[in-house]
Amino acid sequence: MAVKGPSEVDPKHMMRGINNVGAGWHPLVRELEAKLLEMDQSYVLDQIKEKFGGLRYYATNSTTKVDYAAFHALIQAAEGDSFQICEVCGKQGSLKSVFGWYKTLCEDDFDKVIRDRQKEMTEHDHGGQG
Numbered sequence: 001m002a003v004k005g006p007s008e009v010d011p012k013h014m015m016r017g018i019n020n021v022g023a024g025w026h027p028l029v030r031e032l033e034a035k036l037l038e039m040d041q042s043y044v045l046d047q048i049k050e051k052f053g054g055l056r057y058y059a060t061n062s063t064t065k066v067d068y069a070a071f072h073a074l075i076q077a078a079e080g081d082s083f084q085i086c087e088v089c090g091k092q093g094s095l096k097s098v099f100g101w102y103k104t105l106c107e108d109d110f111d112k113v114i115r116d117r118q119k120e121m122t123e124h125d126h127g128g129q130g
């Protein structure tokens with residue numbers, strides 16, 4: 001298919017790997033990177049991550065010839081869209097609070113995360129912390 005985006009060069013990279021965000025957002029990231037590469041073929045991805053339930057994508061242009069505002073408008077649009085996409089499965093989602101952490105999830109994955117977290121906490125209670 002298309003050229004690999006910078007986040008897919010080393011998907012597990014601590015700063016720049018697409019696996020820093022859930023699989024539900026991978027299509028969003030790929031679409032964003034395809035558009036960014038059209039504008040600037042050798043832009044540098046500094047960091048990709050999830051923060052406060054939304055996608056964060058930090059990139060630096062390789063040349064001053066790029067329309068900086070348009071380039072960053074694409075990133076902002078994708079970051080905004082991430083708040084409507086479940087980070088786990090890619091279905092329609094919304095911002096949820098999971099025991100104080102913000103995550104963008106669909107109803108099913110929200111239930112699942114809550115259940116897993118409750119299970120974890122129960123196990124910790126019984127296991128005891130030495």
Ligand SMILES: [Zn+2]
Nearest residue numbers: 086089106109
């Ligand atoms: Zn989901």
